Amino acid sequence: MKTTEIKKPYRMEEFLRPQWFQKVAQMVHFQWRRSPVDNSMVNASMVPFCFAALLNALFFSCNGWDILGHLWLGRPLNQNPPVLSITIYFSIRGLMLFLKRKEIVEFVNDLDRECPRDLASQLDMQMDETYRNFWQRYRFIRIYSHVGGPMFCVVPLALFFLTHEGKDTPVAQHEQLLGGWLPFGVRKNPKFYFLVWLFDVTCTTCGVSFFLTFDNLFNVMQGHLVMHLSHLARQFSALDPRQSLTDEGRFFADLRSLVQRQQLLNGLCCKYNDIFKVAFLVSNFIGAGSLCFYLFMLSETSDVLIIAQYILPTLVLVGFTFEICLRGTQLEEASEGLESSLRNQEWYLGSQRYRKFYLLWTQYCQRTQKLGAFGLIQVNMVHFTEIMQLAYRLFTFLKSH
Numbered sequence: 001m002k003t004t005e006i007k008k009p010y011r012m013e014e015f016l017r018p019q020w021f022q023k024v025a026q027m028v029h030f031q032w033r034r035s036p037v038d039n040s041m042v043n044a045s046m047v048p049f050c051f052a053a054l055l056n057a058l059f060f061s062c063n064g065w066d067i068l069g070h071l072w073l074g075r076p077l078n079q080n081p082p083v084l085s086i087t088i089y090f091s092i093r094g095l096m097l098f099l100k101r102k103e104i105v106e107f108v109n110d111l112d113r114e115c116p117r118d119l120a121s122q123l124d125m126q127m128d129e130t131y132r133n134f135w136q137r138y139r140f141i142r143i144y145s146h147v148g149g150p151m152f153c154v155v156p157l158a159l160f161f162l163t164h165e166g167k168d169t170p171v172a173q174h175e176q177l178l179g180g181w182l183p184f185g186v187r188k189n190p191k192f193y194f195l196v197w198l199f200d201v202t203c204t205t206c207g208v209s210f211f212l213t214f215d216n217l218f219n220v221m222q223g224h225l226v227m228h229l230s231h232l233a234r235q236f237s238a239l240d241p242r243q244s245l246t247d248e249g250r251f252f253a254d255l256r257s258l259v260q261r262q263q264l265l266n267g268l269c270c271k272y273n274d275i276f277k278v279a280f281l282v283s284n285f286i287g288a289g290s291l292c293f294y295l296f297m298l299s300e301t302s303d304v305l306i307i308a309q310y311i312l313p314t315l316v317l318v319g320f321t322f323e324i325c326l327r328g329t330q331l332e333e334a335s336e337g338l339e340s341s342l343r344n345q346e347w348y349l350g351s352q353r354y355r356k357f358y359l360l361w362t363q364y365c366q367r368t369q370k371l372g373a374f375g376l377i378q379v380n381m382v383h384f385t386e387i388m389q390l391a392y393r394l395f396t397f398l399k400s401h
Helices: 020-024 047-073 081-099 101-114 119-124 127-163 183-188 190-238 248-300 304-343 352-365 381-400
Strands: 032-034 041-043
Touching: 020 127, 020 190, 041 101, 047 081, 047 190, 081 101, 081 190, 081 248, 081 304, 101 190, 101 248, 119 127, 127 190, 127 304, 183 190, 190 248, 190 304, 248 304, 248 352, 248 381, 304 352, 304 381
Parallel strands: none
Antiparallel strands: 032 041
16 A cells, blocks of 8 residues: 555554454454443453363363373374474464453553554654555465465365275374364264364364464554654654754753653563563474474375475464564664664764763663563574574484484
């Protein structure tokens, strides 16, 4: 969308729109509505979270029983490691969304309050560019979710109809979508195949919806924070220290508002990191394990349909991991831009009072805002390299054993 095409100011709801399949499946975990009391944004329903919790409890209980039965009773295992690892990856994101739902709603309202209401202010803040980046990415995710998701679900169905040997033959693992255990042996009974497949499709839709909701919130929040930090950096650059000699009172009043806004944005960055830090710590390493299993599966099979089923999740997992780390790097660079704007000032032309304040201000700006988890990791491009190296080491370990 071009800047000249903007007809009216953007609203926060436009950045938080769900995908079409989420609406059809009734799995929109955050149904944003405006409160008639104070015009704040609230989550109108908890039903999708409750339904997703029921599905997850059922799915992981059945898989846990299958694993315990194999370890204690020696029963054959019907687990699909790549699928199980990616479902855990998705479910952690869903659990984080549920546990942090109040903080997420509060943070979205914080961004909504900071969002300018009039068109001129939004253009000055370059909100049109932020929305354009969001919309381009939204369309890409829409293609992925509405093309890649159905393809992933249809491949086992095609394998069943093309390769299954007869009504008396149990359903093989590669003909199942998710694998695992279900009561009364229905998962391996060909008579109930379509019913089991529908259950697996529902669980898959739930997991993908968790993943996309997490992804949308993470990127929208990051995009707005980068927009605000970049706008503040431009205000720093436009500050003329010579005005402190001619109109000191007004100059320091403007300076005070800039510093207060910087403190506000730093606080928002800390809140943003607190919302996602547990997911960073756990799910990224599980993502490395999932990637390892996918690579192992692709290297061990020559079946074209199985390769087609697993190649897309492999590429998507790498792509989304790369993007999360890239977003962390972008936030760091936007925060570092504040210090760069100060360094480029002609501070030595200001008053003595301003020059003293400048030294303190520069030290404060050196506290770069970063995404991390409890000091153990920092989410940036270096971390992406570490995840890929970990996945490769796990892959070589599996291949060697």
